[in-house]
Amino acid sequence: MRAALKKPTGKNAPPEAESRIDCPAGFAAGGAACGIKPTGAADLALIVADQPASAAALFTRNLVRAAPIDISAQHIRSSKGAIRAVMISSGCANAATGPEGVRRAQRTVDALAKELKCDAREVLINSTGVIGEHLPDDKIVAAIPRLVSKISTDGLSDAMAAIMTTDTKPKMSQARHKHAGRTLHVAGIAKGSGMIHPNMATMIAVLLTDAQVNPDALDGVLRRATQKSFHRITVDGDTSTNDSVFALASGAAGEFPLEMVEKALTDVSRELALKIVRDGEGAKKLIHVQVREARTQDEALQVAKTIASSLLVRTAVAGGDPNWGRIIAAAGRSGVNIDPNRITVAANGVPLFANGRPTDTPLPAQQTAFQSDTVVLDIGLGQGSASDEYFTCDLTEGYVRINSHYRT
Amino acid sequence: MRAALKKPTGKNAPPEAESRIDCPAGFAAGGAACGIKPTGAADLALIVADQPASAAALFTRNLVRAAPIDISAQHIRSSKGAIRAVMISSGCANAATGPEGVRRAQRTVDALAKELKCDAREVLINSTGVIGEHLPDDKIVAAIPRLVSKISTDGLSDAMAAIMTTDTKPKMSQARHKHAGRTLHVAGIAKGSGMIHPNMATMIAVLLTDAQVNPDALDGVLRRATQKSFHRITVDGDTSTNDSVFALASGAAGEFPLEMVEKALTDVSRELALKIVRDGEGAKKLIHVQVREARTQDEALQVAKTIASSLLVRTAVAGGDPNWGRIIAAAGRSGVNIDPNRITVAANGVPLFANGRPTDTPLPAQQTAFQSDTVVLDIGLGQGSASDEYFTCDLTEGYVRINSHYRT
Numbered sequence: 001m002r003a004a005l006k007k008p009t010g011k012n013a014p015p016e017a018e019s020r021i022d023c024p025a026g027f028a029a030g031g032a033a034c035g036i037k038p039t040g041a042a043d044l045a046l047i048v049a050d051q052p053a054s055a056a057a058l059f060t061r062n063l064v065r066a067a068p069i070d071i072s073a074q075h076i077r078s079s080k081g082a083i084r085a086v087m088i089s090s091g092c093a094n095a096a097t098g099p100e101g102v103r104r105a106q107r108t109v110d111a112l113a114k115e116l117k118c119d120a121r122e123v124l125i126n127s128t129g130v131i132g133e134h135l136p137d138d139k140i141v142a143a144i145p146r147l148v149s150k151i152s153t154d155g156l157s158d159a160m161a162a163i164m165t166t167d168t169k170p171k172m173s174q175a176r177h178k179h180a181g182r183t184l185h186v187a188g189i190a191k192g193s194g195m196i197h198p199n200m201a202t203m204i205a206v207l208l209t210d211a212q213v214n215p216d217a218l219d220g221v222l223r224r225a226t227q228k229s230f231h232r233i234t235v236d237g238d239t240s241t242n243d244s245v246f247a248l249a250s251g252a253a254g255e256f257p258l259e260m261v262e263k264a265l266t267d268v269s270r271e272l273a274l275k276i277v278r279d280g281e282g283a284k285k286l287i288h289v290q291v292r293e294a295r296t297q298d299e300a301l302q303v304a305k306t307i308a309s310s311l312l313v314r315t316a317v318a319g320g321d322p323n324w325g326r327i328i329a330a331a332g333r334s335g336v337n338i339d340p341n342r343i344t345v346a347a348n349g350v351p352l353f354a355n356g357r358p359t360d361t362p363l364p365a366q367q368t369a370f371q372s373d374t375v376v377l378d379i380g381l382g383q384g385s386a387s388d389e390y391f392t393c394d395l396t397e398g399y400v401r402i403n404s405h406y407r408t
Numbered sequence: 409m410r411a412a413l414k415k416p417t418g419k420n421a422p423p424e425a426e427s428r429i430d431c432p433a434g435f436a437a438g439g440a441a442c443g444i445k446p447t448g449a450a451d452l453a454l455i456v457a458d459q460p461a462s463a464a465a466l467f468t469r470n471l472v473r474a475a476p477i478d479i480s481a482q483h484i485r486s487s488k489g490a491i492r493a494v495m496i497s498s499g500c501a502n503a504a505t506g507p508e509g510v511r512r513a514q515r516t517v518d519a520l521a522k523e524l525k526c527d528a529r530e531v532l533i534n535s536t537g538v539i540g541e542h543l544p545d546d547k548i549v550a551a552i553p554r555l556v557s558k559i560s561t562d563g564l565s566d567a568m569a570a571i572m573t574t575d576t577k578p579k580m581s582q583a584r585h586k587h588a589g590r591t592l593h594v595a596g597i598a599k600g601s602g603m604i605h606p607n608m609a610t611m612i613a614v615l616l617t618d619a620q621v622n623p624d625a626l627d628g629v630l631r632r633a634t635q636k637s638f639h640r641i642t643v644d645g646d647t648s649t650n651d652s653v654f655a656l657a658s659g660a661a662g663e664f665p666l667e668m669v670e671k672a673l674t675d676v677s678r679e680l681a682l683k684i685v686r687d688g689e690g691a692k693k694l695i696h697v698q699v700r701e702a703r704t705q706d707e708a709l710q711v712a713k714t715i716a717s718s719l720l721v722r723t724a725v726a727g728g729d730p731n732w733g734r735i736i737a738a739a740g741r742s743g744v745n746i747d748p749n750r751i752t753v754a755a756n757g758v759p760l761f762a763n764g765r766p767t768d769t770p771l772p773a774q775q776t777a778f779q780s781d782t783v784v785l786d787i788g789l790g791q792g793s794a795s796d797e798y799f800t801c802d803l804t805e806g807y808v809r810i811n812s813h814y815r816t
Contacts, residue, residue, distance in 0.1 A: 064740030098764045131733030319812030325539030332472030356506045397805040404727030
């Protein structure tokens with residue numbers, strides 16, 4: 001069965017955010033409750049390709065990484081990027097669990113490979129949840145036959161529900177592009193509600209497409225798409241032990257221009273990334289930091305990242321306080337050789353600072369800009385023509401509350 | 409008048425924390441309310457040396473720095489480190505105020521120099537308070553004659569009170585060492601209640617000694633003392649537009665071994681630094697991160713700083729949650745090539761993690777360690793013999809509350 005084209009969209013249409021999304025052609029997915037989460041909620045997600053699909057993956061750079069990450073990184077290499085299935089469990093991260101953690105993860109891989117009648121190296125896995133506890137592999141192994149029997153082409157939303165932890169909102173996105181009478185379909189799911197919180201270790205995204213792309217090309221596309229999405233967001237500056245982004249291409253819809261695949265994958269990744277930030281722990285507002293007029297893109301990025309990571313900027317936005325002093329002070333400590341007399345700062349189009357001093361914009365107008373659901377901070381450095389951006393959320397008392405009492 | 413030796417202490421005695429401290433010989437100090445703070449609280453501090461004193465200073469590395477910092481940095485150079493007075497106002501940072509800010513700051517310098525009948529280059533100044541507002545220089549100039557007439561050798565506590573902003577506790581420290589029948593005296597005052605908050609721009613410390621030290625040697629001593637104190641603390645990772653540490657040596661008590669001066673200055677700086685962290689915005693606990701068994705001191709410092717800067721570690725301590733997973737995850741992303749299987753983690757002596765997995769310490773014992781007023785996190789890397797440390801405070805809802813509503 002091929003995914004129905006319920007909403008065919010134009011070539012440059014933005015990704016769709018729907019309540020349910022279909023699998024791209026060549027994939028089936030589903031979710032089940034296997035008993036890891038004490039609430040009885042869904043906690044085991046499975047995505048299966050009809051035939052070995054091209055695969056690429058990016059993993060956390062944290063040196064303390066979980067057992068399933070080690071196994072998946074090895075399988076991506078040893079299978080030469082030909083993958084049949086991705087299985088993700090939630091409720092237990094299987095991180096900091098030593099050799100026993102690897103043994104238990106491997107047991108679940110072997111059970112799934114047996115059920116799918118494929119090579120164990122064709123399976124990618126990950127886990128998300130509490131660090132330092134052993135994976136209840138018996139529960140996963142017992143649930144696999146039932147889960148495999150129920151996967152379907154419209155089960156991607158169920159897979160997404162099964163990887164949620166502290167997420168309060170679903171995170172799905174898809175894009176379709178027409179080309180030469182055929183339709184390219186990219187669909188993605190993600191979880192994450194802190195860029196990372198090692199205890200609920202953390203950001204995971206799975207991107208699927210029916211385009212035919214070889215593993216090397218897919219790896220390049222995924223890296224570039226991630227640069228413009230998941231690598232441009234921060235909630236609390238931490239990177240987790242289990243962070244990963246998987247991309248699978250079934251080839252069922254044939255070949256498309258690589259630029260088209262890249263655009264669709266980037267759009268979907270970006271929408272998922274913004275959903276993660278908006279659902280950041282305790283977050284009420286999205287902060288979009290745009291830095292322009294930099295000498296180089298690296299410098300623009302460095303300034304944008306420093307501002308987006310500033311607790312003082314983020315608390316000011318939480319309080320609706322047009323505190324531009326914190327923005328220029330963050331720029332000043334970014335390590336980039338900025339010139340304070342050339343900086344301009346505006347929020348949602350309202351000018352706050354220019355020519356080395358505050359503008360005469362009345363305070364009520366400044367405050368309105370900071371009270372919006374989305375606050376776009378525009379910083380001009382007056383030194384060149386390069387630009388970059390970063391996304392974050394406001395830092396509220398809710399964030400501290402959630403993270404102070406997570407285990408109690 | 410020479411400072412009375414109320415509490416002579418041994419050679420290795422820790423610095424004294426008293427409710428009032430005396431000026432070291434050769435200095436007088438005082439504070440006054442000149443009308444910058446709307447509450448009518450003291451807001452102008454003055455320290456005067458009887459004769460030109462050796463001086464050294466360290467300033468914020470933020471490229472957006474306040475007018476008084478530019479002037480003081482220039483005076484330290486042009487006076488070749490011979491300084492008569494330090495004047496600090498609170499309530500207005502005189503930062504991001506353009507050329508007008510420099511003119512106003514210079515007016516206050518000229519008025520003080522005239523009153524003291526010294527060269528303007530022999531005056532150091534700083535301001536702390538709100539960014540982007542113009543310094544009320546008329547008020548300062550009008551108050552100078554009165555302030556100069558009332559300074560005394562026991563006025564250092566009054567000077568300290570006049571530089572407080574969001575500080576909730578006084579920050580003074582002194583140390584005395586006997587040598588060859590004479591007594592070396594070092595006294596210091598500081599303000600700061602966030603490593604920095606650009607709006608209340610921020611950490612300022614003044615260190616005085618009666619030892620005879622030439623400016624170059626004093627500069628070296630100050631740099632090394634600061635490395636072990638003010639450069640080992642973080643509250644929120646931001647550096648302000650007005651941060652500075654001043655050191656003045658009158659020479660009135662004669663020469664002492666430089667190591668003795670350095671030890672006393674370091675002890676006093678360290679006590680002041682810890683007082684700043686303990687008085688961090690919203691803070692209830694001091695966190696002392698010790699990293700041992702590193703290959704190099706730089707690596708130990710990098711790991712310690714990353715852990716101390718982690719919002720997740722700091723919120724866990726706020727909640728009394730022995731969440732070692734966040735500690736090792738922070739170590740794993742520090743950029744240092746650690747080995748997760750060699751790491752040990754303990755809190756207040758209670759082992760939490762070793763041999764790549766959690767210890768079997770019962771949870772109540774772990775929790776007790778995290779509920780203490782001071783939480784010492786001891787991290788062994790198992791890779792060498794170098795060590796370093798960092799201090800921070802817990803991150804509470806109070807921090808967010810203070811910083812969300814600072815101007816509203």
